[in-house]
Amino acid sequence: MRVVLASLTAATILLSSAGAFAAGMMTSGVVKSFDAKQSTLTLNDGTAYSLPKGFKDPGLKSGKKVELSWHMQDAKHAADTVKIIN
Template sequence: MRNHLVPVTAAALVAVSSFAFAATQHHATGSVKTYDSKAMTLSLDDGSTYTLPKSFKDPGLKTGEKVNVAWQQSGTMKMVDKVTIQK
């Protein structure tokens, strides 16, 4: 029984650490270049484009407005968790 405990524990640690790595949240700050509510995309003045979730509620985004974007990488897409307008 003890011989199986070490490999199982090691495997669990590797699985948990890789899962935590996948859920890394990033932040970006910039000015809104475009906001497309139909395509559910937000582009900033630095050229980065983010995909908004279907549940996204527009906080009043306008072109040129400075925002902070919290996002996660999902394949090649940057999926938005939250958009905050900076004052």
């Protein structure tokens, strides 16, 4: 009985952490560059994010502080949302 309970507990922990990882991450930073044609946003730390299709520019420009929700897609950072926080 203990073995079954321990196995179920371990499986629950692993599955819940995988679900949290898939949900995406949040980060904030300062815009280094924004390329609407290429749909990319680069922060001052050098991290580049691809923007979602249909992205509506909220007024992004160099020096603006932003908050992004993002996830990894094909070994690249893919932004889900971008919000100016200045």
